[in-house]
Amino acid sequence: MGGDVEQDRDRRPLGGAERRPREVEARSVAATRSLISAATIERRTRRREDLEREVRRLHQERQRLEREHDLADTTIAGPDVDRRLSEIERQLRQVIAERRRLTGDLTGNRHGSPDDSADLARVKSETDRLTAELLRCAYRLSGESKKNPRLRRIWHMLRLSGS
Numbered sequence: 001m002g003g004d005v006e007q008d009r010d011r012r013p014l015g016g017a018e019r020r021p022r023e024v025e026a027r028s029v030a031a032t033r034s035l036i037s038a039a040t041i042e043r044r045t046r047r048r049e050d051l052e053r054e055v056r057r058l059h060q061e062r063q064r065l066e067r068e069h070d071l072a073d074t075t076i077a078g079p080d081v082d083r084r085l086s087e088i089e090r091q092l093r094q095v096i097a098e099r100r101r102l103t104g105d106l107t108g109n110r111h112g113s114p115d116d117s118a119d120l121a122r123v124k125s126e127t128d129r130l131t132a133e134l135l136r137c138a139y140r141l142s143g144e145s146k147k148n149p150r151l152r153r154i155w156h157m158l159r160l161s162g163s
Contacts (some may be wrong), residue, residue, distance in 0.1 A: 030123060054150065064087075064091070081137060081140065081141065081150060082150065085137060085150060085153055085154065085157075088133055088134060088137070088157065089128055089153075089157055091126075091130055092127075092130050092157055092161055093160075095123055095126045095127050095130065095161075096121050096127075096160060097159070098119075099120075099123045099127070101119075102116060102119050102120050102123060127161050127162070130161060131158065131161050134154050134157055134158055134161070135158075136152075137154055138151060138154045138155075141154070
C-alpha cells in the first residue's frame with residue numbers, strides 16, 4: 001500500500017508544474033523588455049555623443065571660416081603664416097586621427113552603416129580643404145628660398161595628408 005501512494009504522488013502533476021510555464025514566460029517577457037530598453041538607451045546615448053561631436057566640429061568649422069575670411073589677404077606677415085600653419089597642422093592631425101578611427105571601425109564592422117560612409121566623405125572633403133589651404137600657403141611663400149623652414153613644414157604636412 002505504501003508503494004501505491006508513492007506511485008500516485010509521482011504520477012500526479014506537481015502543484016507548481018502548471019504555474020511553471022507561465023512563470024517562465026513572464027520572466028522571458030520581462031527579460032526581453034529589459035534588453036530592448038537597454039539597447040534603446042545605449043543607441044540614444046551613442047547618438048547623443050555623435051551629435052555632440054558633430055556640433056563641436058561644426059562650431060570649430062565656423063570659427064575656422066571666420067579666421068580664413070580674416071586671412072584672405074595675400075600679404076600675410078611671417079608670424080601670421082606660422083600661426084596659420086600651426087592651425088592647419090592641428091586640424092590635419094585631427095582629420096587623420098578621425099580617418100584612422102573611421103577606417104578602423106569599418107574594418108571591424110564589415111557592414112558599414114550609411115553614417116560611416118558619410119563621415120568618410122566628410123573627412124575626405126576636410127582633408128582636401130586642408131590640402132588646398134596648404135597649397136595656398138606654399139604659393140604665398142613661393143618667392144622665398146627653397147630651404148625655407150615654412151615650406152619644408154608645408155611639404156611635410158602635405159605628405160601627412162596623403163596628397
